[in-house]
Amino acid sequence: MNLSDSSLALKRISASPEPVAPGIRQNPEIAKLVDISRCIGCKACEIACKEWNELKVEPTHNFGSFQSHVDLSPDTWLLMRFNEVEIGGDVKWLIKKDACHHCEEPGCLFACPAPGAIVQYENGIVDFNQENCIGCQYCVAGCPFDIPRFNAETRKVYKCNMCIDRVEAGLEPACVKTCPTNAISYGTKDDMVLLAEDKLEVLNNRGFQNAALYNPEGVGGTHMMYVVPYGDQLEEYDLPESPVAERGAISALGAIKTIGAFLFGAGILATALHYLAVGPDTPDENSHGEG
């Protein structure tokens, strides 16, 4: 399937209980696949992200780590995190590309009370629309990966949008394009899952018996997946083992709607039964006379 078909038809809108009506054309779900075993930690992806999205350069300094910044920020949407661990008697650097996972079941979107502030496109991208953001930061609390970052000046929240303007034009995200070792692949979700299976086979043959695909079910799968060489060390990669998207506001709205519909129907039914059993209500002539 041609990725340029991946148009920006909406799939979900924040604070809107009704699912968006599907379009006639079926759009492919897209995904990034980060093969951590191929990552050399060069951070070119961080720079590409900054450049393409015109994010402010944030001065940094040496703080005794390979990381370029301490944390994600409203102007740093992608951060390579490094953790040194001993595995099998050897010291290994475990690297994590920390950015939005573009969950199929996005906790940020479910938590957002502002209509249209967060949308999910049919291709799987979860995007923030700052014009509609009310700065409540519920999305920050709702994200099981701790990704969105609040800007205290603009009172808005920001995160990776998977270079949606590039994707719309049929191009790969900037981090994918710039990666010198092809550690980041991009394509349809189905293709990326197949590619991951191939990569896992190669890793297994190379002795990485615990290599795994990180595509957690608790959030319905993600549109940024990882091939993790040490799949038994997810905690050391700082990847939650079982992240869950809480359907906070959306599910509450849905429940209220269901209860309301039930009560409305019950009211009509009770009226009809009362009419059949008692008949039409007639005015009391005596009381009318008194009036």
Added chain:
Amino acid sequence: MSPAASAPPADWNARRLRAQKLLARRPQAAPLLEFLIELLELQRDLFAWAGGQDWLSAVAAAEGEFPRLRLARLPLEELSGRFSEFLERAAEIGTDVVRGLAENLTAQGTDSQRLVLAAYLAREPLDTLAKALGCDPLQLEFFPRAFAQPLAEALAAQAAQAAQTAKADGKPPEEWHENFCPVCGGPPQLAVLLDEALIKSRRLLECALCRTRWPFRRGLCPHCGEDKAEQLEIHTTEDLPHLRVEECKTCRGYLKAVDLRKDGLAVPLVDEIASIELDLWADERGLWKLQPNLVGI
């Protein structure tokens, strides 16, 4: 989380307790730890005394200059009496070598003692003075170093407090990339590895003198600046999982690292001394230590 250079709290009691705990666990390091426990008592008194002195304005470097403290400017006339007293007490607790040397220095009089102290604080070699006393320079260095260490630690604490109050101008310490202490200019004694909420596996160097810790680049030899991964080896042992020897194959130097991720109760200064077998192993391997510890290992 603060990535800036900072001194761990000068908790003398924690050091003593850790040394006592390791003394029970590690009989091979018993002589060193027994001596260290006695020495920590002397140093604690000196730290308390130095904390009450008003030396900071005299030793503080000009704004924006690093290292922040110039220990050579300490008033020697005020220190010499205490140094003589320290020598006498060191003779009481020390080994035969320490006792002999302390008595020798005491017999030389305060002028000689002041020369030794002044040379050490000015970072001048002690070779000539050691030759005159008929001893090894490293052995001689023990006295001024053990004496100056708590003073430097007290001054570093005062300087940190003053900087916090005044929001000191100049190059902020977190941009410090050098292999010597931004506060007192001392060499690194050891590396500390720790996890923080947002940064995993941080590497800090700890000053041999004032105990300030400052962030240092991962994968870089603090002595020669080698940064090729294949030239930098890490050696660990099952007996001491929270300690490692970081070897640089280029300069053949090594530094011990205390991994606080594996033992959060470790006191790096004490644990480094208690892991003498790693030093012996490194010595057999033909490596040299970037900075001998307080007890000369």
